[in-house]
Amino acid sequence: MKIIENKAEKVLSGLNIKSAPVDVFKIANELGIMVRKAASKKFSGLIFRKNETAFIAISSNESSVRQRFTVAHELGHYIMHPNKETFIEFRDNEENIKRDRNEIQANQFAAALLMPKKMIEKDVKTFEDMEVTENTIKILASKYDVSEQAMTYRLINLNLFNSDL
Numbered sequence: 001m002k003i004i005e006n007k008a009e010k011v012l013s014g015l016n017i018k019s020a021p022v023d024v025f026k027i028a029n030e031l032g033i034m035v036r037k038a039a040s041k042k043f044s045g046l047i048f049r050k051n052e053t054a055f056i057a058i059s060s061n062e063s064s065v066r067q068r069f070t071v072a073h074e075l076g077h078y079i080m081h082p083n084k085e086t087f088i089e090f091r092d093n094e095e096n097i098k099r100d101r102n103e104i105q106a107n108q109f110a111a112a113l114l115m116p117k118k119m120i121e122k123d124v125k126t127f128e129d130m131e132v133t134e135n136t137i138k139i140l141a142s143k144y145d146v147s148e149q150a151m152t153y154r155l156i157n158l159n160l161f162n163s164d165l
Contacts, residue, residue: 001108001157004076004080004105004108004109004112005112005117007079007080007109007112008109008112008113008116009112009116009117009118011027011075011079011113012113012116015027015030019119020115020116020119020143020144020145021068021114021143021144021145021146022072022113022114022116022144024068024071024072024075024113024114025071027075027113028056028071028075031054031075031078032052032053032054033047033054033055033056033075033078034054034055034056035055035056035057035058035071036055036056036057036058037057037058037059037060037067038057038058038059038060039059039060039061040059040060040061041059041061043057043059044058044059044062044066044070045057045058045059045070045071045073045074046074046086047074047077047078047086048086049078049084049086054078056071056074056075058070058071058074063147064145065141065145065146065147065150066147068114068145068146069110069114069146069147069150072109072110072111072113072114073106073107073109073110074106075109075110075113076105076106076107076108076109076110076113077102077106079109080102080105080106080109081102081105081106084102108157111150111153111154111157114144114145114146114150115140115144115146115150115151115154117158120140120144120154120155120158120160121158121160123140123143124136124140124155124160132155132160132161137151137152137155137161140155
């Protein structure tokens, strides 16, 4: 997990991104990756890479926070799995679906990119009681332009919130 955090931090610092929300579309553009939206109910996103060219497609049928997470996820594949040409993230509604290692890494990268550890830790410290509540999660999710579910998982994974998910 630390390797993934470091890779996300390297992308952010390399592009001088120091505040939320992180513009993943700008990051893709800076990395020379074209992003396009297409109406699809079958997939959330895909990345295709051939030689020095990369292309990300995302479903326009999904919410903006989901689209942002999908772009960050596909960027995770681009950064974490440079030797594979194509990844397709099919939409699933099953909570307990088993994901392979590459998909887990891409999700972890997306979370680290959209909700950088140092920024989140700093923001959590600004709350008076230092206790993360559902209201805190709503505020942070809005600031980082992510879903409340994504923010909850991120806070749990950073040991900043205990929940019975």
